[in-house]
Amino acid sequence: MQPEKLESSLPASEDLTRAILENSPDSLGLLDAAGRLLLINETCRNLLAVDDFAAASGKEWRILWPESARPQVDKAMAAARSEGRGRFRGWCATANGEPKFWDVIVTRLSDGGGTARYLTVSRDITDIKRMEDALRRSARSTALTSEAAAELLRRGDPQVVVEDICRKAMAELDCQYFFNFLLDRESASLRLNAFAGVPEEEAREFEQLDYSEIMSGWVARNSEPGRACAAYDLHAKLRDSYGVTAFCCHPLLAQGEVFGLLSFGSRTRSEFNDSEIEIMETLSQYVSMAMARAQMERTLRESDKRKDEFIAALAHELRNPLAAIHNAFSVLNEPGGGAAMPKLRPILDRQLHLLVRLVDDLLDIARIKTGKIELRRQCVDLMSIVTQSVEAAEPSLRSRVQEIGLSLPSEASIIEGDPARLMQVFTNLLDNAAKYAAPHGRIDVTATNDGANVIVSVRDNGVGIPAEKLESIFDLFNQSNRPRYSQDGLGVGLTLARSLVHQHGGKLEAHSGGPGLGSEFLVCLPLLGGAPNERENRQDVTSWTSPVACRALVVDDDRDVADSLVMFLKSLGVEARVIYSGKEALELLADYKPHLILLDIGMPRVDGFETARRIRELPDGRRVHLVALSGWELDKAQAIEAGFDRQFVKPITVADLQQAILAVEQRL
Numbered sequence: 046m047q048p049e050k051l052e053s054s055l056p057a058s059e060d061l062t063r064a065i066l067e068n069s070p071d072s073l074g075l076l077d078a079a080g081r082l083l084l085i086n087e088t089c090r091n092l093l094a095v096d097d098f099a100a101a102s103g104k105e106w107r108i109l110w111p112e113s114a115r116p117q118v119d120k121a122m123a124a125a126r127s128e129g130r131g132r133f134r135g136w137c138a139t140a141n142g143e144p145k146f147w148d149v150i151v152t153r154l155s156d157g158g159g160t161a162r163y164l165t166v167s168r169d170i171t172d173i174k175r176m177e178d179a180l181r182r183s184a185r186s187t188a189l190t191s192e193a194a195a196e197l198l199r200r201g202d203p204q205v206v207v208e209d210i211c212r213k214a215m216a217e218l219d220c221q222y223f224f225n226f227l228l229d230r231e232s233a234s235l236r237l238n239a240f241a242g243v244p245e246e247e248a249r250e251f252e253q254l255d256y257s258e259i260m261s262g263w264v265a266r267n268s269e270p271g272r273a274c275a276a277y278d279l280h281a282k283l284r285d286s287y288g289v290t291a292f293c294c295h296p297l298l299a300q301g302e303v304f305g306l307l308s309f310g311s312r313t314r315s316e317f318n319d320s321e322i323e324i325m326e327t328l329s330q331y332v333s334m335a336m337a338r339a340q341m342e343r344t345l346r347e348s349d350k351r352k353d354e355f356i357a358a359l360a361h362e363l364r365n366p367l368a369a370i371h372n373a374f375s376v377l378n379e380p381g382g383g384a385a386m387p388k389l390r391p392i393l394d395r396q397l398h399l400l401v402r403l404v405d406d407l408l409d410i411a412r413i414k415t416g417k418i419e420l421r422r423q424c425v426d427l428m429s430i431v432t433q434s435v436e437a438a439e440p441s442l443r444s445r446v447q448e449i450g451l452s453l454p455s456e457a458s459i460i461e462g463d464p465a466r467l468m469q470v471f472t473n474l475l476d477n478a479a480k481y482a483a484p485h486g487r488i489d490v491t492a493t494n495d496g497a498n499v500i501v502s503v504r505d506n507g508v509g510i511p512a513e514k515l516e517s518i519f520d521l522f523n524q525s526n527r528p529r530y531s532q533d534g535l536g537v538g539l540t541l542a543r544s545l546v547h548q549h550g551g552k553l554e555a556h557s558g559g560p561g562l563g564s565e566f567l568v569c570l571p572l573l574g575g576a577p578n579e580r581e582n583r584q585d586v587t588s589w590t591s592p593v594a595c596r597a598l599v600v601d602d603d604r605d606v607a608d609s610l611v612m613f614l615k616s617l618g619v620e621a622r623v624i625y626s627g628k629e630a631l632e633l634l635a636d637y638k639p640h641l642i643l644l645d646i647g648m649p650r651v652d653g654f655e656t657a658r659r660i661r662e663l664p665d666g667r668r669v670h671l672v673a674l675s676g677w678e679l680d681k682a683q684a685i686e687a688g689f690d691r692q693f694v695k696p697i698t699v700a701d702l703q704q705a706i707l708a709v710e711q712r713l
Contacts, residue, residue: 074106076163080122082106092169094140106165110137125151125163134170146174190327207332208239214328215241215309218321222283222310224251228303235305242310243287288312293322295329299337307332363403366396401696406537408694420463420548424573427458427467427499428492434471435490442479442488450489458492458499461573462549470545473538474503474566481564482507499572504565510557518555519543546570595709597621598637600630600656601645601674606695610643619706627651631659638665640709646675654687661688670709
């Protein structure tokens with residue numbers, strides 16, 4: 046039937062209906078009993094952008110809807126026929142292709158003659174639909190990310206949880222693939238941690254890609270042009286092999302460092318929208334924080350374990366020399382034990398030296414960590430330092446029946462450094478080599494000079510070092526769990542050696558072919574042009590003679606330390622007295638006028654700093670040479686502010702004590 050005939054068939058009573066339709070603000074349409082479109086009003090024509098209604102007039106209304114919406118149209122029409130009213134919602138594009146979402150009510154109309162007509166009232170609710178969809182997506186996204194956060198907090202190992210979280214995200218984001226790579230710091234490469242969508246053997250191939258640009262911290266989103274990096278290599282492989290068309294890759298960051306990446310891919314869409322990428326970014330941030338937290342917990346557990354191992358090792362290290370010292374004094378306490386003193390003296394000296402060195406190493410570590418260690422730099426020949434270190438180590442090596450070879454260049458290797466600290470470096474390296482070389486083993490010390498640097502090698506033929514331990518052996522208190530032939534040491538020697546080398550502008554590296562193949566430590570230090578300055582390189586050595594008329598006062602609340610130090614001073618020819626508190630010292634100074642006062646810092650009530658300040662306020666207080674003594678590393682600025690002339694860490698050495706006495710004599 047032609048449209049004109051359809052319209053002319055409307056009964057005259059419908060003229061009023063036509064007028065109502067045309068003037069309604071709603072989008073209205075009129076269908077005949079068969080569901081064919083008779084007319085639409087102007088509002089509907091405007092909303093649908095229809096210029097020529099004739100093309101649609103007389104057609105089945107249902108076929109004007111997209112195929113996906115037609116089941117709902119049919120259901121609504123059936124309801125209108127049987128119940129008088131039907132309703133549905135669906136998408137239908139306008140004439141110019143703009144998608145709109147409609148809320149449609151179909152109502153059956155009937156005139157007196159029984160002819161049925163159907164009125165359609167359509168409202169454009171596209172904005173409401175999009176808002177509802179956005180809210181639903183937001184709710185799902187919030188639920189997804191909240192669940193992810195809860196799982197990451199609840200589960201102990203976030204690396205295991207990542208797969209569950211990402212699989213749930215795949216369903217939400219319409220993805221078929223995800224990849225999670227983590228940085229293996231030992232090999233400086235990415236390791237596949239979790240994935241979905243491809244067979245494992247194929248997924249492992251992606252570990253071989255160069256992810257250096259991703260690891261610099263940028264995000265690969267969809268198919269940004271102009272960036273040649275592994276993110277696009279990964280995308281290309283997924284696209285070519287699996288038809289992936291949308292792709293997004295995020296770096297995993299913790300404290301500014303990239304330690305992995307998380308990527309998603311889809312073959313059912315061309316790209317991800319902003320809200321979906323935001324979900325991926327949020328998940329990446331949550332995973333980053335959880336993994337960083339887990340790493341921190343592992344580090345704390347490892348630190349706690351090392352602390353326990355260190356305390357056990359410290360007890361062992363202290364017990365050995367203390368046992369020797371205890372045995373020596375037991376002999377001396379026996380009748381006639383004094384006759385054994387010539388044999389016991391070197392034993393006591395060695396064991397006391399060992400105790401002092403243990404404490405000094407620990408103090409040096411604390412100084413380095415707090416930035417308080419100072420280098421007394423001068424021009425030195427490093428070959429002389431190495432030679433002295435080897436000579437100092439030879440007695441210990443002989444006791445272990447170990448050989449040592451020394452091959453050094455004939456010319457001097459001049460550097461700027463602290464001779465005592467450099468000798469400490471090589472002594473620690475030689476001790477370490479001896480510890481891990483078997484009895485009858487061999488240690489070789491060689492040096493080369495490339496014009497800019499001097500490289501010293503300390504090599505042993507001992508148990509070797511696994512590749513994954515070549516860096517961690519420099520960690521504090523790390524005993525490396527390697528089999529060793531000596532249980533000596535606290536695990537601080539290598540840490541201290543590397544720190545001191547770095548402070549000299551050099552580097553210390555470990556090399557090994559693996560377990561059982563020995564190890565080599567290379568010290569590289571920058572050369573300094575020219576020959577050593579004889580004046581700077583000369584040790585200030587003054588022949589010791591008994592001081593004349595030097596009076597000293599020792600102030601320390603530890604009576605054994607104070608009394609033994611007075612005996613020490615008297616053995617050097619100094620007139621010395623002792624007092625056991627700062628308050629008593631201040632009272633004594635009214636009658637006793639010392640030239641030198643050695644003050645313990647950590648005394649109760651009136652400490653050494655306060656005692657020094659009060660001494661300086663006395664009439665003769667500016668003339669006294671004040672020396673601070675402490676078992677702790679002192680703050681130099683604080684000591685100077687209190688009035689001290691110099692400060693020493695206990696126990697004070699003979700050389701330091703002589704130096705203080707000589708300074709007093711120069712004032713007399």
